[in-house]
Amino acid sequence: MRCAPDAVARVLATAVPEPVTVDRLEPLTGGASADIWSVDATDGAGTAHALILRRGASRGDISFGIDPRLEPLVQRAAAGAAVPTADVLATFADDDALGTGYLMRRLPGETIPRKLFRDPAYAVALAALTGDCATALARVHEVPLDALPALPQLPAYEQLTFLESLHRSIGQPVPTFELGFAWLRERIPPPAPLRLVHGDFRTGNFLVDERGLVAVLDWELAHLGDPAEDIGWLCTRAWRFGGAGEVGGFGSRADFYAAYQRASGLPVDHDRVRFWEVFGSLKWGIICQLQAFAHLRGERPSVERAAIGRRVTEAELDLLLLTL
Structure with a gap:
């Protein structure tokens, strides 16, 4: 979908002095769930604004995300609870030129993880990232529920049922995934007190400078649920990107758990985290499978989707290592 400068200027003018001039508008690489643009603009008072425009895109064959109208509301609530994240300046919904x-x-x-892990300029940042991310996640889980919009409540059994339905819809069973479903069904943890869950808290969604964590990005999978889900997802091997640390490729479990407990005052239940780590590996494997079949069936032909499909076997190995 085209992004018109005059439409961007019109939306921005609801938050800054008019008239607004859009000086630069450039598309950025984004995921399947969002269309992202870099914007440089000047307002009527002569103040320059460096911005990101993020709008909902077609979610295709994966329907995990919340209504895009809710994303900026969650991000604002998180910022209000001292979570490091970008300030939301203006929102738009069902706009004829921009969408939502x-x-x-x-x-x-x-x-980009490979740059963070390989560039010596980020050595100090990587050393600080375990504590930074643990503190940020603790703050996510402390966001007052009454500050949030109406988010879905997603207990473990409901997510497992949904994930299984997605896998069945493909029509090609994977024996290792069947083992994963069985392992998880037998170990569903008792309900935890509801807290805000980011839903995609992982390396790749952290904005990092030479000193450490700058912002937590991508709130489209936010929901209410078990805070251990975020920890398990961060520990999932797929999000280590070749890094040595079991937590996001950059940290140790012991250090991250200790830092999270200090920041949150909440104990880390290792069994709960393991459940969500296994769940995360299975979820990622099924996402890879969905991507592959969207390509193979001609629904959304894409070399990238085909390549992601080959990573199903990585998820299978992770599941076996975690459960056997």
Whole structure:
């Protein structure tokens, strides 16, 4: 969908002095769930604004995300609870020219894991990232529920049922996934007190500069649930990107758990985290499978989807290592 400068200027003018001039509008690489643009603009008072425009895109064959109208509301609530994240400046919904999304401040930093892990310029940041991310996650889980919009409540059994239905819809059973479903069904943890769950708290969604964590990105999978889900997802091997640390490729479990407990005052239940780590590996494997079949069936032909499909076997190995 085209992004018109005059439409962006019109939306921004609801938050800054008019008239607004859009000086630069450039598409950025985004995921399947969002269309992302870098925006430079000047308001009527002569103030320059460096912004990111994020709007909902077709979610295709994976329907995990919340209504895009809710994303900026969650992000604002998180910022109000001292979670490091970009300030939301303006929102728009069902706009004829732009669709639904929001404008937020553009912050400096890097998200690409291979750059963070390989560039010596980020050595100090990597050393600080365990504590930074643990503190940020503790703050996510402390966001007052009454500050949030109406988010879905997603207990473990409901997510497992949904994930299984997605896998069955493909029509090609994977024996290792069947083992994973059986293992998880036998170990569903008792309900935990509801807290805000980011839903995709992982390396790749962290904006990092040379000193450490700048912002937590991508709130489209936010929901209410078990906070251990976020920890298990961060520990899932797929999000280590070749890094040595069991937590996001950069940290140790012991250090992260200790830092999270200090910041949150909540104990880390290792069994709960293991359940969600197994769940995360299975979820990622099924996402890879969905991507592959969207390509193979001609629904959304894409070399990238085909390549992601080959990673099903990685998820299978992770499941076996975690459960056997």
